[in-house]
Amino acid sequence: MAVVMSMQWAGVTPDQYDVVRDAVDWEQVPAAGGQVHVAWFDGEGLHVTDVWESQQAFESFLAERLAPAVAKAGIAGAPQVAFAPLHRRFLAPGIGGAE
Numbered sequence: 001m002a003v004v005m006s007m008q009w010a011g012v013t014p015d016q017y018d019v020v021r022d023a024v025d026w027e028q029v030p031a032a033g034g035q036v037h038v039a040w041f042d043g044e045g046l047h048v049t050d051v052w053e054s055q056q057a058f059e060s061f062l063a064e065r066l067a068p069a070v071a072k073a074g075i076a077g078a079p080q081v082a083f084a085p086l087h088r089r090f091l092a093p094g095i096g097g098a099e
Contacts, residue, residue, distance in 0.1 A: 002035065002086040005050040005058050009079035012046035016075050023069040031065065033057025036089070046079075055083045 017039060021027070026034065033053040040047050052058045 001054065002089070003052050003055050003058075003083045004086050005048070005052055005055075006082045006084075007046070007048040007050075007079045008044070009046040009048075009075075009077070010044055011077065012041075012075055012079075014041055016073055017041075017046055019073045020066070020069045020075070023072065024065050026065075031057070031061040034061065036091075051086055051089060058083075 026037070034050065034057065035053065036049075036051040038049045050058065
């Protein structure tokens with residue numbers, strides 16, 4: 001069953017996110033089981049909402065690819081992460097790719 005993963009990571013900056021994104025290269029080499037990724041920033045830091053085929057798929061991506069890149073980028077602390085079953089997904093026609 002697909003899940004929604006919500007992450008909040010206080011203090012992470014757009015520059016740090018971009019360093020990790022470039023290192024992991026998930027836009028060119030998508031994560032197994034990753035379906036949708038949305039990220040934004042506010043005064044608190046990084047916010048991410050993803051859709052994954054399963055919580056295990058995210059946890060594998062975290063262990064194998066994301067965590068090493070985060071450590072290499074020197075990002076401190078740990079995010080707050082929550083999972084919930086996906087009820088419905090809709091992508092507007094013509095929407096796709098990285099922006």
